[in-house]
Amino acid sequence: MDNLSGEPTPYSKSAEILPATMRQMRTTSSxxxxxxxxAISAVGIGLHTGRSINLTMEPAPAGHGIVFQRTDLPDAAPLPARYDYVVETRLNTVLGDKNHPENRVATVEHLMAALCGCGIDNARILVDGPETPVFDGSAADFVFLLDCAGRKTQDLPRRVIQVMEPVRVDYKNAWVELLPNDGPTPHLSMSIDFPASAIGTQSFALDLTPTTFRNDLARNRTFAMRQEIEALHQAGLALGGSLLNAIVVDNDHVLNPTGLRCPDEFIRHKIMDAVGDLYMAGAVLNARFRGYRSGHALNNQLLHALFAQSSAWQDTTNLQSASAAA
Structure with a gap:
């Protein structure tokens, strides 16, 4: 969970601009x-509202992207899963219509991570409430649903955004950055440092592929500190949280009877969150992502900083397709 607030400050380090030779796109096809x-449907509890939520995921045409739709609000506008539609980042990532505040969908990051990890570019996500179901607090159930729905190839190339220059956002003693990546797949690395000794300092890194997402990230659950839960409830948050859908930590103790799924489940979940947040670039983001004590707020600010600097990124989709056809 991410309780950062305020306005992080973005900057880029021009001294580390991608070499000109790397700016020439690879000749591999996109x-x-x-x-x-x-389509596939499921029902689950909302982590923050505690409400029963009906979720349906439907096929969508090529070029459509991932779009959320509230079915319980008459005439609600669709909500594209893009960084510029994010309206709140306290403890979760919330998509919303700024002109109609009631039209919002919270806790989308786990589903977005699953869509990214399963290679789904286009889908309509229908929900009859203000957030997606939390299921067990990880992305595993979303992956299961997507596997059951199956995957269909479409006639357009995947949109790929290549990071060309470093972009970084700092806030107090936390930071995130995107760096140019010469490899074929995104690379993510992060460190966290919590005062609760059950978590402490943890680091993890991986090259993001469908296999590594399933094996190393998808099953790792969200978590909270026991002493924070009452304050969250008073703020109208975590009303659906339980030991069935979150890890609860009390200093050096994990309160879940079944314990952790792996010793570093906390940092793996934070990286899974980052996968979902970064997929709101609206494309595959080929970059090296690095973070320290980061969360949803910084992840979203990082995308804003990236796309605000035109020299820092390049949409390579058409270039790769043209190279393949030549």
Whole structure:
């Protein structure tokens, strides 16, 4: 969970600009876009509202992107899963319509991570409430649903954003950055440092592929400190939280009877959150992502900083397709 607030300050380090030779796009062809083979539905509890939520994921045409739709609000506008539609980042990532504040969908990051990890580019996500179901607090159930729905190849190449220059955002003693990446897949690394000794200092890094997402990230659950839960409830948050859908830590104790799924489940979950937040670039983001004590707020600010600096990124989709056709 991420309780950072305020306005982080972005900057880029021009001394580390990607070499000109790397600016020439690779001649490998861009992979195709994918959507669901068929629609699939499920019901679960909202982590923050405690409400029962009906979720349906439907196929969408090529170029559509990931779009959320509230079905319980008449005439509610669709909410594209993009960084510029994020309206709140306290403890979760919330998409919303700034002109109609009631039209919002919270806790989208785990589903977005699953869509990214499963290679789904286009889908309509229908919910009849203000957030997605939390299920067990990880992305595993979303991956299961996507596997059941199947995957369909489409006739457009995947949109790929290549990071060309370093971009960084700092806030107090936390930071995140995107760096140019010469590899074929994104690389993510992060460190956290919590006063609770059950968490402490943890670090993790991986190259993001469908296999590493499933094996190393998808099953890791969200977490909270026991002493923070009452304050969260008073703020109208975490009303659906329980030991069935979150890890609860009391200093040096993990209160869940079944314990942790792996010793470093906390940092793996934070990286999984980052995968979901960064997929709101609206494309595959090929970069090296690094973070220290980061969360949803910094992840979103990092995308704003990236796209505000035109020299820091390049949409390589058409360039790769043209190279493949030549």
């Amino acid at each position: 992979p195709a876009q994918h959507t669901l083979h068929h």
